[in-house]
Amino acid sequence: MAYARKLLPSMSALRMIEALDRLGSASAAAEDLSLTQGAISRQLQALEAQLGIELARREGRKLVLTAQARAYAAEVRTALARVAEATMRLQVAPPGGTLSLAILPAFGMRWLMPRLPDFSRLHPDITINMTTRLEDFSFEMETFDAAIRHGTGAWPGTRHLLLKPEQLLPVAAPGLVPGHTRPARALAQLPLLHIRTRPDAWKAWFAQDGMSPPELEGTVHDQFSTIVQAACHGLGAALVPTYIVEQELATGQLLALAPRPMETGSAYYLVWPEQKAQDPDLKRFRDWLADQAEPEDPLPR
Known part of the structure; x- marks a missing residue:
């Protein structure tokens, strides 16, 4: 796509306006960019002339x-960061190709990471770079090839692959539950320990179990890794x-407080933008992930 010159300032002008904003003064921007204050002023004047807009004023x-x-x-600043990241990826990209993947930290660590050695064995020429993202983002504003997201599968301008439906299970440290008490009761x-996302x-859990919910006060955590640790140390039920607690249940660190998990109606997906659909490396990763997907995943007993 061709753009008019007026819409494409020089890289030096863009770096100048970013530095002025970030550092707050012409002298600091000049030092940061290894320029003189006079050069900063001339670049600013040239950019104002190109854009036809006043960008700064003198206050004393x-x-x-x-x-x-x-x-x-x-x-x-966002655009410069993307250019820098794309340049770095180009410089360090291996001969066989690379994928940039945004992951949810807990799902990436507990579900994806243990499976990745198999992908590396099958496709040693593809390098996967991973960055954690807890919040949704726009593929137009980021350089990711794909992302693992939690939701219902509705993200405009993207395609997706179902990896695993979400099932929630109440757990607690064994010492927190008296031996004569039925776990569910x-x-x-x-x-109760709460997760911010x-x-x-908990309200949904007590409702589907036919129980009147108790006072739902308790500590709030922003990541599953911390809430699991809190449960393991006896601070409450989580x-x-x-998939988060399979290891802790198997080793006896945590006790399941229900005979079966609760379906939430949401799931974990691999999501990618429409324009990346035919990327050969991404296609190989998708095909491999499709074999790893768990449309039904009963908890091991």
């Missing part, structure tokens, strides 16, 4: 960016995805 001896210029600089007497999980 200080150069202050306008509100429009600060907003522009923030977007330029013990829940109502235990302190599933604020209504309602977590089954």
Whole structure:
């Protein structure tokens, strides 16, 4: 796609406006870019002439960016970061290709990572670079080839592959549950641990179990790794995805407080943008993941 020159300032001008915004003064920007203050002023004037917009004003001896210029600089900062990341990927890319994958930290660590050695064995020429992302993002604003996301499979402009439906199971440290108490009924007497991304999980659990929910107070955690550790140390009962606690249940660190997990209606997916659908490396990764997918995953007993 061709763009008019007016819409494509030079890289030096973009770096200048970003530095002015980030550092707050022409002298600091000049030092950061190894330029003189005069050079910064000339670049600023040239950019204003190119864009036809005033970008800064003098307040005494200080150069202050306008509100429009600060907003522009923030977007330029994002674009420069993407250029730098793309350049680094190009420089270090192995001969066989590379995939940049955004992952959810817990799912990536507990479900994906143990399976990746098999992919590396089958496709040693493909390198997978992974970055954790807890929040949704736009593929247009990031350089990821694909991402692992949690939801219902509805992300505009993308395609997806179902990896694993989410099932939640209440668990607690064995010492927290008296031996004579039925585990399911013990829940109502235990302190409850909450995960920030599933604020209504406990309410849904008690509702589907036919029990009146107790007072739903308790500590709140932002990641499954911390809530599992809190449960292991006896701080309360946690309602977590089954894949998170398979190891702790097998070793006896945690006790399942219900005979079966609760279906949530959501799942974990591999998601990729439409324009990446025919990428050969991504296709090989998708085909491999399809064999790893778990449309039904009963908890091992």
